[in-house]
Amino acid sequence: MTDRPTDAPEPASYEAALAELERLVQAMESAQMPLDGLLDNYRRAAFLLDFCRTRLQAVEAQVKVFEGGQLKEWSPT
Structure with missing residues (x-):
């Protein structure tokens, strides 16, 4: 498995992970975040x-x- 960022918890379920992943993709697609935030996401x-x-x-x-x-x-x- 990919190393988890140190401050980010493991998702409670597949569905929770998928919902968070969708939110992250939307945020990254908006191009409204700094480069460091983009890399973290x-x-x-x-x-x-x-x-x-x-x-x-x-x-x-x-x-x-x-x-x-x-x-x-x-x-x-």
């Missing part, structure tokens, strides 16, 4: 994107287990 957005991608891959793996007709104990990696 980019780092946070990269972390959130990786967080969401990891969660989606875990769910995809679980669905594959279910589709295989086998109910196995599953744990995220």
Whole structure:
């Protein structure tokens, strides 16, 4: 996973991460922030994107287990 900025907490859920990511993208697209703020937001957005991608891959793996007709104990990696 991408290193999390030291002052930014991990999102509570996939949905929270996605909502924050959308807000960051809108803020960056507005071009109304200083360069340092843009860089900080980019780092946070990269972390959130990786967080969401990891969660989606875990769910995809679980669905594959279910589709295989086998109910196995599953744990995220």
